[in-house]
Amino acid sequence: MDKFVIRGGNPLVGTIRVSGAKNSALPSMAAAILTEDEVTLENIPNVRDIETERLLLASMGAEVELRKGELKDRTVINCRTLSDPVARYEIVKTMRASSLVLGPLIARAGVARVAMPGGCAIGGRPIDLHIRGLEKMGAVIVQEHGYLEARAERLRGAHIVFDKITVTGTEDLLMAAVLAEGDTLMENCAREPEVADLAALLSAMGAQIEGAGTATVRVRGVTTLHGARYRINPDRIEAGTFLIAGAITGGDLIVANCNTSHLGAVMAKLEEAGARIDVLGPDSVRVRASELRAADISTEEYPGFPTDMQAQYMALATQAEGVSLIRENIFENRFMHVQELVRMGANIKVDGSAATVRGPARLTSAAVMCSDLRASASLVLAALVAEGESIVDRVYHMDRGYERFEEKLIGVGAQIQRLGNVFAPKESAVFAG
Ligand code: UD1
Numbered sequence: 001m002d003k004f005v006i007r008g009g010n011p012l013v014g015t016i017r018v019s020g021a022k023n024s025a026l027p028s029m030a031a032a033i034l035t036e037d038e039v040t041l042e043n044i045p046n047v048r049d050i051e052t053e054r055l056l057l058a059s060m061g062a063e064v065e066l067r068k069g070e071l072k073d074r075t076v077i078n079c080r081t082l083s084d085p086v087a088r089y090e091i092v093k094t095m096r097a098s099s100l101v102l103g104p105l106i107a108r109a110g111v112a113r114v115a116m117p118g119g120c121a122i123g124g125r126p127i128d129l130h131i132r133g134l135e136k137m138g139a140v141i142v143q144e145h146g147y148l149e150a151r152a153e154r155l156r157g158a159h160i161v162f163d164k165i166t167v168t169g170t171e172d173l174l175m176a177a178v179l180a181e182g183d184t185l186m187e188n189c190a191r192e193p194e195v196a197d198l199a200a201l202l203s204a205m206g207a208q209i210e211g212a213g214t215a216t217v218r219v220r221g222v223t224t225l226h227g228a229r230y231r232i233n234p235d236r237i238e239a240g241t242f243l244i245a246g247a248i249t250g251g252d253l254i255v256a257n258c259n260t261s262h263l264g265a266v267m268a269k270l271e272e273a274g275a276r277i278d279v280l281g282p283d284s285v286r287v288r289a290s291e292l293r294a295a296d297i298s299t300e301e302y303p304g305f306p307t308d309m310q311a312q313y314m315a316l317a318t319q320a321e322g323v324s325l326i327r328e329n330i331f332e333n334r335f336m337h338v339q340e341l342v343r344m345g346a347n348i349k350v351d352g353s354a355a356t357v358r359g360p361a362r363l364t365s366a367a368v369m370c371s372d373l374r375a376s377a378s379l380v381l382a383a384l385v386a387e388g389e390s391i392v393d394r395v396y397h398m399d400r401g402y403e404r405f406e407e408k409l410i411g412v413g414a415q416i417q418r419l420g421n422v423f424a425p426k427e428s429a430v431f432a433g
Helices: 022-034 048-059 096-109 128-136 167-177 193-204 236-248 264-272 307-317 336-343 373-385 405-410
Strands: 003-007 013-017 038-042 063-067 074-078 111-115 140-144 147-151 159-161 183-187 208-210 217-220 228-231 252-256 276-281 284-288 322-327 347-351 354-359 367-369 389-393 415-419
Touching (some): 003 373, 022 038, 022 048, 022 074, 048 096, 096 111, 096 128, 096 147, 128 159, 128 167, 167 183, 167 193, 193 228, 236 252, 236 284, 236 373, 264 276, 307 336, 307 354, 307 373, 336 347, 367 373, 373 389
Parallel strands (some): 159 183, 367 389
Antiparallel strands (some): 038 074, 111 147, 183 217, 208 217, 252 284, 322 354
C-alpha cells in the first residue's frame, strides 16, 4: 500500500493544472453503451476509478482503447461488441458509480445484471431512486443474490419526480430516457455541471434533451444514437482542492485549466475566510492568503458548497482564526477525516452532522490514515502545513480520483515523497520539490 511522506511548511507558489472531471468521465464512458458506434472522449483523467470503469466495460465485451496523441490523448470506446450485459461484483464493489451502467444497459440491451454496490465509507449510499425511476419507465427489476436483474422490451418515457436530489441517479435515468419510447419529464434533478456535461455528450450522439443542468429535464426518446467525439470538462473538485492548498499554505497559486464558472461557492467561501481570489479568465484563478479567519460552511447540492470539498475545507478551517461550523447535509458519516486531523493537533468536535473547528491550531506531524477519497485530500492538505514530517497512509483512496496529485503539488513547491513499499525505511525518503 502506497503512502506519502510529507514535510510541511512550504507555501505553494506557481501554476498547477487541473485534469478532466472524474465524475463527468464516469457517466460519459457509460453513455458509450448506448450506441454501436465509436465514442471518443478527450480529457479523461488517469485515475483508478476510470481504470475500474474501463475494466467493467471490457468485461462486458466492449473495446476501450487509450490512443496517445501528440497534443492530447483520447479514450475510444466501442460497444458494438458488447455481449455480456453483466456488471460483476468483483468490479462493482470497488466503485459505487458502477450503478451508472444500469440505465444504459437496459436501454441498449433490454436486459442487465448489475451487482448491488453495497455500502461505502461515507454512508449507506442506496440506489433506490435509480431503481424506482427505471421501474416507472417499464423495467422489471428483481434483486437476487446481491444482483439487480433488470429487463424491459423497450423502456417508455415517464414522469419522474426525484424524492431526493441524486447526481448519478439523474445521470442513470437520463441515459435510460434518451432511448426510451416517447417523452420523459424529470423533476428535482441534480443541477451539477457533470449532469450537463453528460447531456452535452448525449446530445452530440443524437439525443434530444432540454434543461440538463437545471432541476427540470425533458427528454424526447429516439430509436438510435450515433458515435461522437467529446471533451470532458475540468474537474471542479480537484480545482477547489488546489485553491485550498494555495490558501492553507499561505502561497500564491494559479489554478489553470479549470472552469471558474463551476467554482462559485468554493471561491466565495475562501474569500470569506480571508483568501484573496482573482479570477484571471474563464479557465484560471489565482489564490493568495496570509491570514485566515473562520467561516462556516453547510454542504448542499450544486450550486451550493459541495460535499466533496467539505473534508478539504475542514483542513483549512483548522488554520483559521476563530470558530468554524461545518455542516454535512448530503451524506451521513462523512467525518472520517476528523479523528485523523485531531491526531495532528486540530481542535474539532463533532455533534451529529455538524463539526465545530477551533483555530488556528498548531498542527504537528503524525502518521495518519486515509479513509476515503476526499478525506485523503484533507489529510494531505493538513500535512502541508504541519510541522515536521507526516506520513499519510493508504493513498490508494486518493489515487481513485486525483491524477498525479503529489506530482502536481511537488511542481509548485510541496515536499512529498511517495513510498510504494510499506516496509521501506523512512530514511530512504528523498524529498523532491
Ligand atoms: C455523486 C458523486 C460524489 C458526490 C455526490 C454528491 C459521482 C460519481 N459521484 O455521488 O462524488 O459526493 O454525488 O454530490 O458523480 N440517495 C438515495 N437514493 C438513491 C441515490 C442517492 O437516498 O437512489 C441519497 C444518498 O444516500 C445521498 C444523497 O442521495 O444522501 C445524494 O447522493 P447522490 O447525489 O446520489 O450521490 P452519488 O451520485 O452517489
